[in-house]
Amino acid sequence: MTAWETPVGLRIGAFEFGRSVQDWINDGLMTLFFFLVALELKRQLVLGELNNPRMAALSIAGALGGMLVPAALYLLLQSGQPGATGWGTVMATDTAFVIGCLALLDRAFPKPAGVHAVAGDR
Secondary structure (H helix, E strand, C coil): CCHHHCEEEEEECCEEEEEEHHHHHHHHHHHHHHHHHHHHHHHHHHCCHHHCHHHHHHHHHHHHHHHHHHHHHHHHHHCCCHHHHHHHHHHHHHHHHHHHHHHHCHHHCCHHHHHHHHHHHC
């Protein structure tokens, strides 16, 4: 058993909730990541670049395309294969990829482009 597989959890009487260290890190960090993305999106919708309905409509269209096109492409390539049920991973990882690229290229892009990419990607 590696350190990643070490069970960590909570047990109170007959109630037990436990996962491996790897599961806690993966699930916890993904939850935190998407919570922060949602907070930024809400801030932009209320106070920022996306409070204009026309600008928000462009981001909504981008979000739909950013979810449906990768999922459809994945399903097309994986049709009839054992991995065909993994289409949701494609939709979740593209947001992390876009934010990572924006963090690396922060000075090369104007702030509104970053807002659109983050809001339009989720």
